[in-house]
Amino acid sequence: MTALEARSLTRRFGRFTAVDAVDLRVDRGEIVGLLGANGAGKTTLMRMVLGLLEPTSGSVALFGSPPSRATRLRIGYLPQNLGLYRDLTVAENLRFAAGVYGVTPAEAPPGTAATLVGDLSLGMQRRVAFAVALQHSPDLLVLDEPTSGVAPLARARLWERIRAAAGDGAAVLVSTHAMDEARQTDRLVLMHLGRVVGTGTEHEVVGNASAVVVRARRWADTFAALEAAEIPASLSGDALRVAGADADGVAAVLADAGIDARVETVPATLEEAMVLAGSRS
Amino acid sequence: MTWGVRDLTVDYGAARALDGVTVAAPAGEVTVVVGGDGAGKSTLLRVLAGIPVPHRGEVSRPDPRRIAFVPTGSGTIQDLTVAENLDFVARAYRLRHWRERADRLLERTDLASFRDRLGRELSGGMRQKLGVIMGMLPSPDLIVLDEPTTGVDPVSRSEVWRLLAAAAGEQAALLVASTYLDEAERASTVVVLHRGRVLLSGTPAQVSSSLAGSIVDVDRPSDPSLAWPRGARWREWRPGGDPGGVRPDLEDVVIAASLAVEEGPS
Amino acid sequence: MLAMILKEFRQVRRDKRTLAMMIMLPIMLLIVFGYAARFDIPEIRTAVLGPAADQAARALQEPFDVVEIDPSATAETAETLLRDGDAVVAIVTGEDPTVYVDGTELFTAQSALRRAGALPDDVAVEILFNPDLSTSAVMVPALIGLVLLAMGTVVTSLGVVRERQDGTLEQLAVMPLRPRDVIAGKIAPYFLVGLVDLAVITIVGLWLFDVPFRGSVLAFAAGVFLFLFAVLGIGVLISTLSRTQGEAIQLAIMTLLPQVLLSGMIFPLYSMPPGIRWIAYLLPLTYFTMIARGIFLKATPLDALAFPYLALVVLAVVVFGIAVLRFRRDLAPARSRPVEEVSM
Numbered sequence: 001m002t003a004l005e006a007r008s009l010t011r012r013f014g015r016f017t018a019v020d021a022v023d024l025r026v027d028r029g030e031i032v033g034l035l036g037a038n039g040a041g042k043t044t045l046m047r048m049v050l051g052l053l054e055p056t057s058g059s060v061a062l063f064g065s066p067p068s069r070a071t072r073l074r075i076g077y078l079p080q081n082l083g084l085y086r087d088l089t090v091a092e093n094l095r096f097a098a099g100v101y102g103v104t105p106a107e108a109p110p111g112t113a114a115t116l117v118g119d120l121s122l123g124m125q126r127r128v129a130f131a132v133a134l135q136h137s138p139d140l141l142v143l144d145e146p147t148s149g150v151a152p153l154a155r156a157r158l159w160e161r162i163r164a165a166a167g168d169g170a171a172v173l174v175s176t177h178a179m180d181e182a183r184q185t186d187r188l189v190l191m192h193l194g195r196v197v198g199t200g201t202e203h204e205v206v207g208n209a210s211a212v213v214v215r216a217r218r219w220a221d222t223f224a225a226l227e228a229a230e231i232p233a234s235l236s237g238d239a240l241r242v243a244g245a246d247a248d249g250v251a252a253v254l255a256d257a258g259i260d261a262r263v264e265t266v267p268a269t270l271e272e273a274m275v276l277a278g279s280r281s
Numbered sequence: 282m283t284w285g286v287r288d289l290t291v292d293y294g295a296a297r298a299l300d301g302v303t304v305a306a307p308a309g310e311v312t313v314v315v316g317g318d319g320a321g322k323s324t325l326l327r328v329l330a331g332i333p334v335p336h337r338g339e340v341s342r343p344d345p346r347r348i349a350f351v352p353t354g355s356g357t358i359q360d361l362t363v364a365e366n367l368d369f370v371a372r373a374y375r376l377r378h379w380r381e382r383a384d385r386l387l388e389r390t391d392l393a394s395f396r397d398r399l400g401r402e403l404s405g406g407m408r409q410k411l412g413v414i415m416g417m418l419p420s421p422d423l424i425v426l427d428e429p430t431t432g433v434d435p436v437s438r439s440e441v442w443r444l445l446a447a448a449a450g451e452q453a454a455l456l457v458a459s460t461y462l463d464e465a466e467r468a469s470t471v472v473v474l475h476r477g478r479v480l481l482s483g484t485p486a487q488v489s490s491s492l493a494g495s496i497v498d499v500d501r502p503s504d505p506s507l508a509w510p511r512g513a514r515w516r517e518w519r520p521g522g523d524p525g526g527v528r529p530d531l532e533d534v535v536i537a538a539s540l541a542v543e544e545g546p547s
Numbered sequence: 548m549l550a551m552i553l554k555e556f557r558q559v560r561r562d563k564r565t566l567a568m569m570i571m572l573p574i575m576l577l578i579v580f581g582y583a584a585r586f587d588i589p590e591i592r593t594a595v596l597g598p599a600a601d602q603a604a605r606a607l608q609e610p611f612d613v614v615e616i617d618p619s620a621t622a623e624t625a626e627t628l629l630r631d632g633d634a635v636v637a638i639v640t641g642e643d644p645t646v647y648v649d650g651t652e653l654f655t656a657q658s659a660l661r662r663a664g665a666l667p668d669d670v671a672v673e674i675l676f677n678p679d680l681s682t683s684a685v686m687v688p689a690l691i692g693l694v695l696l697a698m699g700t701v702v703t704s705l706g707v708v709r710e711r712q713d714g715t716l717e718q719l720a721v722m723p724l725r726p727r728d729v730i731a732g733k734i735a736p737y738f739l740v741g742l743v744d745l746a747v748i749t750i751v752g753l754w755l756f757d758v759p760f761r762g763s764v765l766a767f768a769a770g771v772f773l774f775l776f777a778v779l780g781i782g783v784l785i786s787t788l789s790r791t792q793g794e795a796i797q798l799a800i801m802t803l804l805p806q807v808l809l810s811g812m813i814f815p816l817y818s819m820p821p822g823i824r825w826i827a828y829l830l831p832l833t834y835f836t837m838i839a840r841g842i843f844l845k846a847t848p849l850d851a852l853a854f855p856y857l858a859l860v861v862l863a864v865v866v867f868g869i870a871v872l873r874f875r876r877d878l879a880p881a882r883s884r885p886v887e888e889v890s891m
Contacts, residue, residue: 037436038404050721072723080432083718100722122318149431149460151317152532153539156509163510177434179463180532184512220309220450227447234439235311235446236467237485243439271463274435360558372550399561 001028002064003140003171004049009058011044018044020194021058028139031162031172033185037278041194042175049173050077050142063139073101076138076170080145082129086118090128093117094135101136123154130161141165141172147181159184179270190277197277202270209268209276212247214240214254216261225257226250243272244279282343283307284329284423284454289338291324291477298324300477301338305470306423306454311445313465314458315535316474322458323353323427325474329456330425343422346374351426355412359401363392363411366400367418374419386414389447390440406437413444417453424448426457430464442467462532473535480538489534495519495526496533509536564797572804578823579808585818588658592817594628596620597640610658611636622647629675631851632841635659644670650677651685651844654815676844684759687752688839689812692832694748695741695771696778697803703737703782704795707874712791726875734779741775762842766849770838773859777831780867787873806832834858 006024010017019041026032036042047053048060051067062071077083084093091105091113098105107113109127117125126147133141146162147155162184166172176182188205190198198205216222219238226233226242231253233240242250251263268276285305291298299321306312306329316322328334329342330350342348350356357366371379387393390410395403403411409429416424426445430438442464449455457468465471466485473481473488481488499515502508508517518537519526529537559565594615595604604613614634617624622645625637629649636659637647646663648656656674663672677684710716710733719729752758781802789795808814809823810832816824827833834855841847849856 035435037434038406040434052717052720069723069725072721075721077718077721079714079717081714081717083715085715086713097722100724145432149318149428151320151460151539152315152462152535153509154317155460156536159510163513177432177438178461179435180461184510186513220452223446223450232443233446234442234467235449237469240446269463271435271439275439278436358554358558360561361554365554365557369550369554372553 002026003028003062004173005061006045006049007059007061009045009048009060010056011041011048011053012056017194019048019055022191022194022196024049024189024196026140026171026173028169028171029166030187031166031174031185033182033188034173034175034191035177035182035188035274036191037274039193040191042191044194045191046142046144046173046175050075073136074139076133076136076141078129078133078141078143078146080148082125084117084125084129084132087116089114089116090120093128093132097132097135103136106131106135123150126150126154126158130158134161134165137168137170139170141170143172143174145176145178145181146174148176148178152180155180182270190274192278198273206268206270206273209244209273210265211268211272212242212245212250213264213266214242214250214261215264216240216254216259221257222254222259222261225254225259228257229253241272243268244276282422282454284341284343286325286329286341287339289325289328289336289340291321291328291334291336297477299328299336302474302477302479304329304456304472304479304482306456307469308422308454309449309452310469311449311455311457311467312470312472313468314456314472314474315460315462315465316458317460319476320474321477322474326350326425326427326456326458329423346419347422349416349419349421349424351412351416351424351429353427353431355408355429357400357403357408357411357415360399362397362399363387363403364396366411366415370415370418376419379418382420383414383418386417386444386447389444390414390437404434404437406433406440409433410437410441410444413441417444417448420451421453423454423456426455428458428460431460462530462535466531471531473538475539475542480542481534485531489529489531492518492529492534492537494521494537495523496529496537497523497525498527507537507540564794568797568801572801575805576808579805582823583809583819584814586654586814588655588815588818590817591636591655591659592634594625594634594637595640596625596637597644599640603638603640611662626675630841630845630847632837632845632847646670646672648672648674649845650674650680651840652815653677653680653682653685654818656680681757683752683756684844685840686812687748687756687758688843689810689832689836691745691748691752692774692810692835692839693807693812694744695775695835696806696832698744699737699741699775699778700782700785700802701796701799702740703734703779704785704789704799705792706737707733707783707786708789708792708795711786726871730783730871730874734783737779737782738775741779742771745771758843760843761846763846763849766852767839767842770835770842770852770856770859773856773863774831774835774838776863777859777866780863780870781831783870783874784866787870787876806830809833811836828858829862831859831862834862 002025004026006022009019009022011019022045034042048055060067063074090108094105094108117128147158162172174185182188183202188202189196190205214222219240222240223233231242231245233242247263247265254261283305287303289299289302302325314322328336328340331342331345331348367383392407392410413429430441445455459465471485471488472479481491497517497519499517502515502517508515516533518540588610590610590612592614593611595613596617598618600616600618604616607613622639625639625647628634628637629647635649635652635655639645648659650656753760785795785798789798809827810830811827816827837855838852841852
């Protein structure tokens with residue numbers, strides 16, 4: 001059962017094409033992650049899905065119909081800034097959202113009902129934001145960086161709630177920059193310059209992108225030599241990684257610089273695959 | 282040269298932000314501090330950066346003019362352009378002949394073509410990159426960065442880490458607070474803070490193998506309080522050990538260690 | 548230190564709104580005080596009635612400006628003319644020659660009184676509506692308008708801007724709410740508070756300062772209603788033009804100050820040169836002041852106040868209309884807003 005179906009969705013601003021013929025489908029019960037660098041069109045795409053922006057061409061179907069006030073009732077949105085009123089209490093925030101969506105207010109987390117949201121810790125605020133977004137049992141959940149800046153254990157607990165919502169039949173669309181979050185999704189959609197450039201599981205998206213790992217005794221010199229040859233390297237522990245490079249080419253550069261190093265090709269990380277997808281165009 | 286703190290304790294009134302924390306930041310290396318909010322990361326960073334915070338314990342840091350602090354939110358000035366921001370730092374640190382260095386640093390990123398862009402017109406990733414460059418401009422001995430890549434897109438994040446690698450290559454000591462474990466995996470040393478105490482510390486490999494018990498990968502957890510989702514499946518910590526265990530990664534270990542100390546979100 | 552000075556200069560240079568305030572405000576004040584702030588009266592609109600009207604009219608000199616001559620009219624007509632604001636001085640010739648002066652026009656009245664000293668003793672001088680030439684009687688009705696204006700503009704703009712600053716505006720846009728629901732919800736409390744404010748000030752004004760209330764309560768209520776609409780509309784409009792609460796307050800002050808100085812509250816409208824006076828006719832407070840003074844002190848009927856009421860209606864509709872249109876854009880930017888790909 002499809003909750004969200006975008007077909008050939010395009011959005012232009014003057015001569016600039018922010019989103020270019022994007023197809024996106026999210027079914028109930030699945031968690032789809034939207035990944036992309038800045039300027040990739042993620043935000044514009046999400047705004048069209050949420051009904052905040054009209055597409056230039058293409059269509060968005062929510063539960064089989066075009067976006068309307070009726071479809072809004074079935075969407076739960078958690079923006080990056082949590083969307084809570086800091087000068088209202090937790091209970092008042094819940095009640096306001098409940099009133100707007102026409103449901104009974106949910107219970108506040110124990111002991112917080114009468115506390116002003118602004119007085120809560122960030123972690124607790126996030127919990128409340130989740131409660132507000134899920135209160136009306138939305139059929140489509142749109143989350144923007146839901147666990148940005150959250151510690152590992154707390155992040156895991158939040159993902160439990162997201163999984164539970166999906167288990168209850170919600171379709172979940174998560175927009176994220178974090179690899180840790182991307183790992184939690186069922187399917188990834190990678191965007192670049194307004195287009196979808198990859199889709200599938202993490203493994204599928206990485207495909208056969210590779211990286212070269214360089215181990216040398218003094219990595220600083222190695223780093224300098226690679227930079228001089230305009231080979232972008234990044235530090236990983238005490239080794240260096242070069243995304244998308246050719247092992248022999250790297251070895252040659254290092255040999256020329258008189259550096260004794262071990263060079264080996266390994267699968268790229270998701271992040272490296274993304275950077276490579278970006279630099280390819 | 283290794284900078285750092287030993288037995289550092291910081292109290293904010295009745296609340297103890299740090300409790301006997303020892304962290305070392307050697308020159309030429311990247312030390313990543315992981316922890317949730319309330320863990321004490323920011324406090325630790327501020328003490329090491331030289332911000333006046335009443336504390337007990339030993340702090341070893343270089344002369345203030347050889348320290349750079351990049352706070353959360355990058356520390357860039359919104360109303361100034363990229364070039365003007367760098368100019369401000371150069372003057373504040375009384376640098377000479379800094380323009381060439383600034384150019385080289387800018388060229389490592391896409392900021393090179395945006396010198397006249399105002400701080401507030403930069404995307405989050407670009408602002409963080411500028412913040413890091415501003416920190417690196419005075420060639421400090423110690424650079425302290427508070428969550429430099431939180432919320433930043435992956436491409437910009439990799440550019441930031443390239444900059445940090447260059448800084449480490451210049452023998453600066455780098456202390457980075459982060460909530461991203463994939464970044465912690467790439468550090469020389471990982472320090473996991475929890476409620477003001479050091480939970481785990483060592484190289485990523487050491488920390489990953491320091492867990493008592495085993496981690497299993499299951500369809501459904503037998504003890505939900507010791508389990509957490511990983512994609513569509515679950516990871517569960519068996520403190521007593523389990524022959525069916527998988528090799529734990531940093532995230533598994535950090536979560537399990539947090540569970541061991543206490544249950545409940547921060 | 549030089550680094551700090553340079554940085555501040557650069558920041559201020561870009562903060563256009565503060566710059567505008569720092570430069571334009573003194574200029575505006577200078578112009579206003581130069582031209583508008585006049586206590587001398589260039590012309591006194593006078594009606595001459597009664598049998599000897601023609602001769603009397605001919606005998607009158609500057610600054611008396613004869614606007615009506617009616618030999619058949621009586622003292623009653625004089626009162627009506629003054630009440631409706633058609634003239635400020637009415638001279639009734641004939642058996643009991645009397646000069647009637649509108650006591651609500653303080654400066655004009657004083658000016659007229661001074662000249663009346665030159666009249667023969669058997670000519671009576673009567674000050675209508677405000678016989679003691681009490682300043683508070685004239686100021687309190689206008690002040691009611693000022694307080695409503697200040698509160699309505701500032702507080703309303705802050706309320707909506709806070710939403711934008713807190714980032715909750717985005718959430719509202721996604722919820723199944725209509726833009727008009729949001730606006731109505733936003734201004735409703737301020738409307739109520741405005742009415743309470745009004746009641747309090749009016750009662751205190753009447754009681755403490757002995758200001759009379761002679762006209763129709765209903766007419767006044769209608770005037771207040773229209774005025775509040777215009778004022779709250781300005782508040783919402785300001786909020787759509789401001790990103791932060793600081794900016795909102797700056798804009799609010801910039802709209803407030805001209806109204807205090809140019810609305811006829813302090814300096815009479817007709818003593819302003821036409822080049823400045825037209826501004827007053829764009830300001831809601833100008834019309835409210837006319838209405839309030841007329842109703843409180845002179846029991847001016849609705850038909851005589853048609854002009855200010857209509858003007859308020861037009862202002863309210865225009866301002867509110869623009870405000871709603873702009874606000875809609877914030878909540879449901881359907882067509883043309885370019886989105887900054889700014890990700891934190």
